[in-house]
Amino acid sequence: xxxxxxxxxxxxxxxxxxxxxxxxxxxxxxxxxxxxxxxxxxxxxxxxxxxxxxxxxxxxxxxxxxxxxxxxxxxxxxxxxxxxxxxxxxxxxxxxxxxxxxxxxxxxxxxxxxxxxxxxxxxxxxxxxxxxxxxxxxxxxxxxxxxxxxxxxxxxxxxxxxxxxxxxxxxxxxxxxxxxxxxxxxxxxxxxxxxxxxxxxxxxxxxxxxxxxxxxxxxxxxxxxxxxxxxxxxxxxxxxxxxxxxxxxxxxxxxxxxxxxxxxxxxxxxxxxxxxxxxxxxxxxxxxxxxxxxxxxxxxxxxxxxxxxxxxxxxxxxxxxxxxxxxxxxxxxxxxxxxxxxxxxxxxxxxxxxxxxxxxxxxxxxxxxxxxxxxxxxxxxxxxxxxxxxxxxxxxxxxxxxx
Numbered sequence: 160x161x162x163x164x165x166x167x168x169x170x171x172x173x174x175x176x177x178x179x180x181x182x183x184x185x186x187x188x189x190x191x192x193x194x195x196x197x198x199x200x201x202x203x204x205x206x207x208x209x210x211x212x213x214x215x216x217x218x219x220x221x222x223x224x225x226x227x228x229x230x231x232x233x234x235x236x237x238x239x240x241x242x243x244x245x246x247x248x249x250x251x252x253x254x255x256x257x258x259x260x261x262x263x264x265x266x267x268x269x270x271x272x273x274x275x276x277x278x279x280x281x282x283x284x285x286x287x288x289x290x291x292x293x294x295x296x297x298x299x300x301x302x303x304x305x306x307x308x309x310x311x312x313x314x315x316x317x318x319x320x321x322x323x324x325x326x327x328x329x330x331x332x333x334x335x336x337x338x339x340x341x342x343x344x345x346x347x348x349x350x351x352x353x354x355x356x357x358x359x360x361x362x363x364x365x366x367x368x369x370x371x372x373x374x375x376x377x378x379x380x381x382x383x384x385x386x387x388x389x390x391x392x393x394x395x396x397x398x399x400x401x402x403x404x405x406x407x408x409x410x411x412x413x414x415x416x417x418x419x420x421x422x423x424x425x426x427x428x429x430x431x432x433x434x435x436x437x438x439x440x441x442x443x444x445x446x447x448x449x450x451x452x453x454x455x456x457x458x459x460x461x462x463x464x465x466x467x468x469x470x471x472x473x474x475x476x477x478x479x480x481x482x483x484x485x486x487x488x489x490x491x492x493x494x495x496x497x498x499x500x501x502x503x504x505x506x507x508x509x510x511x512x513x514x515x516x517x518x519x520x521x522x523x524x525x526x527x528x529x530x531x532x533x534x535x536x537x538x539x540x541x542x543x544x545x546x547x548x549x550x551x552x553x554x555x556x557x558x559x560x561x562x
Contacts, residue, residue, distance in 0.1 A: 184354045185394040186303060188418050191446045193396075193475065196354065202475045203303070203357075203450060204554070205271035206264060206490060208293075209480030211255045212276040212286065213309045215320065218483040220495070224506035226319035228277060228310070234506050238528040250536050252289055255482070258296045259541045259561070264481065265300035266559035267490060267551055271357060272302055273452060273477045275309035277322060281342045287349065298355040305398065305452075305477070306346060307360035312338035315365040316404075327366055330376040339380070340387045347392035358396030359388060360452065364424060366402040374402045374410045385416050396420050398450070405452065408441045424453040430464035432472060439472060451476040456488055463553035478554060482544065490551055491544040496534035498527040 183196050195201045210218045216226040225231045235244040264272060274293065280286035290306070297304050313335030314323020321327075329335045343359065350356045361384050366373050385397050398420045401407045405424040421441065428434045435451075442449045451469055455462065455478040462478070469476050486492045501523040508518045523531075537543060541561055548558040 186354075186357050186396065187394075188396060188420060188448050191442050191448055193420060193448045193450070201270075202470065202473070203271050203477065204269055204475065205273055205303075205305070205477035206269050206481045207273045207275065207307075207453060207477055207479045208256055208482075209275055210483055211252065212274065212280060212289065213320075213322070218480070218486075220484060220499075220503055221506050222503075224503075224508075228322045230319070234502075235532065238502070238505075238523070239525075239532060243529070247532050247536070251539070252285075254536055255539050256293060257541065260481070261293065261296040261300050261302065263491070263541060263559060263561065265302055266557065268556040270301075270303060271305060271477065272297060272481075273305040273307050273360065275307045275363065277310040278308060278312050278339065278342050279310070279322075281345065282338075294350070294353060294355050302355075303357040304355055305357050305360050306350075307363055307452075308339070308343070309363040311335075311362055312342070315362045316367055317370070318367060320364065327370060327373060329362075330366070330373045330380065336380055336383060340384050343384045344387040344391060347388040347395065351392035351394065356395055358398050358418075358420060360398040360400065360422065361385070362400060364400060364404040364453075368403050371403060371407075374407070377402050377410050378412065378415075382415055389416070394418075398422050398452070400424070400452065408437060411441070414445055414447045420448045420450050422450045422452040425451065425465075426454055426456055430461055430468055432468060435469070435472065435474065438474075449474060453477065453479045455479040459487075459549040459553040462488075462550065463555075466554055482539070487547050487550060489547060490554075490556070491541065491546055493538040493544045496531045496538055498523060498531040498534075501527055502531050 186193065186195055186201065192200045193203065209215070214228050214231050216224065216231055219231070225234045232244065235247060239247065274290065276286055294304050310321045311329050313328035313332050314321045315327050315329045317323055317326040329339060343361065347359065361381055365377055381399055388397065396418050397416050400422045402410045405422060408421065408423070411421065423438050425434060438449045451474055454465060454476065466476060480489055482491050482493065483489050484493055485495050505521060505523055508521060510518065544561070546558050546561065551558045
C-alpha cells in the first residue's frame with residue numbers, strides 16, 4: 160500500500176512539474192506586473208496593425224463618405240464590381256502586412272504587435288491563415304502578439320470602428336454573445352499552445368458614452384467569454400478593456416481571472432500623469448497589471464511626452480497604427496495612389512434613390528478606378544512606403560532600413 164501511495168505522489172509531482180513547465184513557456188501576470196516566461200518583468204512597447212483586417216475610412220482619407228469596413232467594401236464594389244473587389248481585398252490582405260513588415264517592426268525596437276481583427280473573418284475562415292502566418296513571422300522575430308476582436312458580432316460600440324449597425328447590439332442579444340463566445344473559444348483552441356501569442360483582447364472600446372446604461376452588462380459578457388476560453392486554454396492572458404472607449408475602469412470589480420490584464424486607450428489628452436491616475440490607482444487597489452493598448456494620431460512632440468510619462472509610471476503601451484496613407488503619425492506611410500482624389504470625391508457624394516442617377520454621372524472612369532486600386536496594392540508594400548523617422552524617434556525607436 161505504501162508503494163502505491165508513493166507512486167501516486169511521484170506521478171502527481173511529475174504532472175505538477177509538467178504543468179508548471181508548460182505555464183513557464185507563456186507570458187503571464189504576477190501581481191501587478193506582466194512577466195516574461197523567464198519571470199522577468201516586461202514592459203510592452205508595441206504597435207497596432209490597424210487598417211489591415213479592419214480597414215477604416217479615415218486612413219484612406221475618406222473624410223466624407225465610407226467610414227466602416229462595410230461601407231468601404233460597398234464603395235469598391237461600386238467602383239470595380241464585386242468580383243474584382245473580392246480579389247482586391249485578398250491581395251490587399253496579402254500585401255499590407257508581410258514578413259518584411261514584421262521584421263521592420265522588430266528591427267525598429269518594438270517587442271509586440273496588437274492585431275485588430277473582424278469577427279466575420281473568423282466566421283468565414285479568412286482570418287486564421289492570415290493570423291497563423293503573421294504569428295509565425297512574429298515568432299521568428301521575437302515579437303509578442305495580442306489578438307484584438309475589434310469588430311464583435313452585433314457590434315460592441317455601434318460606431319464605424321466595429322463595422323456595426325449604429326448600436327452595440329452585442330449587449331442586447333444573447334445570440335450575438337454566443338457567437339462572440341464561440342469565436343473566442345475557437346481562437347483560444349487554435350492558439351492554446353502558441354507562446355508567441357501574449358493574450359486575448361476580448362472587445363475593443365466597448366460601450367460609447369451615449370449608451371453608458373449598458374455598462375453593467377460588460378463584465379458579465381467578459382466572464383462568459385473568459386469561461387469559454389479557459390475551457391481550452393489555461394495559459395494566455397485575458398485582456399479586458401474598460402467601457403466608454405476603453406477609458407472607464409469603474410465598471411470592473413476585483414479581477415475574476417488570475418491571468419488578467421486591464422487595458423485603457425487615450426487619445427488627445429494632456430500627456431500628464433493625472434490622465435492615467437485612475438488606472439494607476441486601479442493597479443494598486445487590485446494588484447493587477449494595466450496596459451495602454453491604443454494612443455497616437457498626434458504630433459511627434461506629444462507622442463514623445465506621452466510615451467515618456469507612461470514609461471515613468473511603469474505602463475506598457477501599443478500606439479496606433481503601424482501604417483496608413485499619406486500621414487506622418489505612424490511608423491510608415493504610403494502615398495496616395497493615382498486618381499485617388501477622384502475616388503475620394505466620388506465617395507463623398509450623397510447616395511440614396513433620388514441621387515443615384517446624378518451620382519452615376521459623376522463616377523470616375525472605370526479605367527481610373529481599376530488603376531487606382533491596382534496602384535494602392537503596390538503602394539502599400541513596405542518597400543514603397545516612407546519611414547517616418549520623427550515618429551519612431553518619439554517612441555524611442557530606430558528607423559531601420561527597409562529590407
